[in-house]
Amino acid sequence: MSDNDLIERLRRRAWDPARRHDTVYVPLNWLKSEYGDAITAYATSYRVRTDDSDPSEWPPDAPDHLKDAIVDAGAPAALAYFRDAPHEPPYAPASPAEVDTYERHINHKLPELLRRIYTEVSNGGFGPSYDILGIPPHGHRAYGSATWPTTYDTLGLPLVAAGCSVYWYVSLTEPGNPVHLWDADACDDPDDDPAQGIHLTIPTLRDWLNRWADGHDLYADLDLDQHPAPTDPANPLIAPGPR
Numbered sequence: 385m386s387d388n389d390l391i392e393r394l395r396r397r398a399w400d401p402a403r404r405h406d407t408v409y410v411p412l413n414w415l416k417s418e419y420g421d422a423i424t425a426y427a428t429s430y431r432v433r434t435d436d437s438d439p440s441e442w443p444p445d446a447p448d449h450l451k452d453a454i455v456d457a458g459a460p461a462a463l464a465y466f467r468d469a470p471h472e473p474p475y476a477p478a479s480p481a482e483v484d485t486y487e488r489h490i491n492h493k494l495p496e497l498l499r500r501i502y503t504e505v506s507n508g509g510f511g512p513s514y515d516i517l518g519i520p521p522h523g524h525r526a527y528g529s530a531t532w533p534t535t536y537d538t539l540g541l542p543l544v545a546a547g548c549s550v551y552w553y554v555s556l557t558e559p560g561n562p563v564h565l566w567d568a569d570a571c572d573d574p575d576d577d578p579a580q581g582i583h584l585t586i587p588t589l590r591d592w593l594n595r596w597a598d599g600h601d602l603y604a605d606l607d608l609d610q611h612p613a614p615t616d617p618a619n620p621l622i623a624p625g626p627r
Contacts (some may be wrong), residue, residue, distance in 0.1 A: 391500055409431060427455075475524055478507045512552075517542060563586040
């Protein structure tokens, strides 16, 4: 598969609001209108829309019209709800000049595939966990942070915030640009080698991107000695296969 083919597949998923994240939010009232009140037996996780910018995903009792159910990306309900939504980048693509400036700032060239993602797909804001990070000044940031994560010579560039102290990093120096799942909690001392926090390595950036473009949940695919809950094929909130 050529780079052009991979970029096009990434664009199709990244620009689709029903598939660009691991999960999407669908209003509970819409679900009930489409599937009946019985859908609440499947909708077990919600966020509540509030007046502030940080809606809760563990809400107290709230009226249904303020609740959004958390639904698998690519699930039948997600595809139906977003059927008529525009397909467009979540962030405006970066300009080549912005990428050049960022490369000078980190003193490294970006992998060509990543550069093309930023300039041809979106400046972050899609992908696994908390989404691919963008580049300054207008790209997607982790958790709404005002700062950018640290770039390490050993680990490379922070690619995705994966929750708490965990990040995916893409190497900027190793052949193929492997992608490392890294946990900062494994480095207790500031002098510790950052490499000791690597939990898993995907051999190349291309492999990592291909898996996501194919609809895989990269974090859920990891072997963490967890047993997935059984799925119900009648549940429209769960993706029946790759997303």
